Amino acid sequence: MAVRGSENESFALxxxxxxxxxxxxxxxxxxxxxxxxxxxxxxxxxAQRNTQAANRLRQIEAALDTVPRQDIKEAxxxxxxxxxxxxxMRGQLEKLQSNQQNLGRYLELLHKILELGAQTMRGPxxxxxxxxxxxxxxxxxxxxxxxxxxxxxxxxxxxxxAQSLTNLILQAEICERFFESDPERARAELTNLRTAVxxxxxxxxxxILSLRPMMLDDLGVVPTLRRYxxxxxxxxxxxxxxxxxxxxxxxxPHKEVTVFRLIQELMDNAVExxxxxxxxxxxxxxxxxxxxxxxxxxxxxxxxDTLTSPEADRLGxxxxxxxxxxxxxxxxxxxxxxxxxxxxxxxxxx
Numbered sequence: 001m002a003v004r005g006s007e008n009e010s011f012a013l014x015x016x017x018x019x020x021x022x023x024x025x026x027x028x029x030x031x032x033x034x035x036x037x038x039x040x041x042x043x044x045x046x047a048q049r050n051t052q053a054a055n056r057l058r059q060i061e062a063a064l065d066t067v068p069r070q071d072i073k074e075a076x077x078x079x080x081x082x083x084x085x086x087x088x089m090r091g092q093l094e095k096l097q098s099n100q101q102n103l104g105r106y107l108e109l110l111h112k113i114l115e116l117g118a119q120t121m122r123g124p125x126x127x128x129x130x131x132x133x134x135x136x137x138x139x140x141x142x143x144x145x146x147x148x149x150x151x152x153x154x155x156x157x158x159x160x161x162a163q164s165l166t167n168l169i170l171q172a173e174i175c176e177r178f179f180e181s182d183p184e185r186a187r188a189e190l191t192n193l194r195t196a197v198x199x200x201x202x203x204x205x206x207x208i209l210s211l212r213p214m215m216l217d218d219l220g221v222v223p224t225l226r227r228y229x230x231x232x233x234x235x236x237x238x239x240x241x242x243x244x245x246x247x248x249x250x251x252x253p254h255k256e257v258t259v260f261r262l263i264q265e266l267m268d269n270a271v272e273x274x275x276x277x278x279x280x281x282x283x284x285x286x287x288x289x290x291x292x293x294x295x296x297x298x299x300x301x302x303x304x305d306t307l308t309s310p311e312a313d314r315l316g317x318x319x320x321x322x323x324x325x326x327x328x329x330x331x332x333x334x335x336x337x338x339x340x341x342x343x344x345x346x347x348x349x350x
Contacts, residue, residue: 015117022110025103032100039093046086053079073179080190084172087197091165091204164200171196221256222248222283225263229281236271239278246285251349258323259283259290259347265316266294266343274298274341288350295342300335320345 057075060067171193178186215224225242233240250256263281270276276298284291317333324331324345331345 011117015114018110018113018117022107022114025107025110029100029103029107032096032103036093036096036100039089039096043086043089043093046082046089050079050082050086053082076179076190077176080172080175083197084168087168088165094204164196164204168193168196168200216256216260217253220248220250221259222285224260225281225283228260228264229267232267238271238276240267241280243280243282244285245283247287249285251290255290255327255347255349258327259292262320262323262345263292263294265320267296269316270294270296270298270341274300276340285349288348289346290349291344291346293342293344295340297340300337300340302337303333303335 053075057079060072060075171189175186175189175193178189215227222244226244229240229242232238263283267279267281270279274296276296278297280293280295282291282293282295320343321331324347327347329345329347331343333341333343335341
């Protein structure tokens with residue numbers, strides 16, 4: 001009884017910590033809302049300045065022979081600085097919006113945890129013991145899964161957009177140094193810089209698509225998956241394809257998100273852990289059910305041992321099963337060392 005009382009006390013302390021975290025997250029969301037308003041206004045102002053600078057440069061280029069060299073230099077410098085500032089502020093705005101969405105989901109999760117904890121604490125002591133243990137375990141897994149996702153996103157930001165922006169700044173400095181001594185070299189470097197900016201923009205778009213595709217809210221899961229699988233294939237250098245059957249339709253947003261996130265996670269696992277070079281995603285929608293199969297040619301894993309080991313948490317297999325079953329669905333895993341992996345799941349969507 002003393003042990004059980006200690007567990008209940010620990011759970012109560014955990015709920016108190018969640019309540020404090022909930023209040024802190026609410027404050028952070030308000031701050032981000034204010035930053036987004038300020039940054040949006042700055043982006044609009046810089047966009048106007050960029051248009052004016054571009055128009056000024058076109059006027060100079062139209063009369064290049066009669067314009068003083070200093071005016072040409074100032075026009076190029078002004079446009080370059082404005083574009084660089086605009087690009088950085090847009091990146092900052094997108095990051096703030098992404099943080100806003102992540103904090104919003106985190107706040108919603110904390111709210112559900114607090115509701116679940118309150119119900120558990122109010123329930124009959126004898127009947128609620130097993131449910132409290134199960135709920136606490138599930139909460140821990142959700143938090144751990146969330147932290148793994150944040151770590152993955154942090155690595156992607158560092159290795160992708162952050163590194164690319166650093167390279168762009170260095171290229172801009174090179175252009176600036178050559179502008180006086182070697183205008184032709186400066187022009188060539190500007191061309192390279194423009195190419196690098198376009199490539200970085202594509203990387204950022206791909207990162208946003210991976211993080212939270214706006215198409216999912218606007219068009220639904222089928223068009224979003226078509227775009228995602230195509231982009232995934234290009235970015236990862238693997239052969240990935242989507243086979244869709246049934247009737248293209250919308251269903252409950254939280255179930256559309258679940259279908260998309262599970263497929264996204266399974267494809268990431270196939271490449272990151274299975275070293276797969278080919279992935280096939282099958283999606284069938286009927287009036288009652290969404291059926292999905294994700295199959296790869298990766299290294300596979302020993303199914304019975306993995307499902308009962310800590311490896312299942314690293315791959316997210318337990319969390320996948322719990323998410324699917326919470327929505328009334330079923331999931332199955334088929335894999336063996338050396339012959340790839342096939343995961344199938346179905347969700348009721350009526």
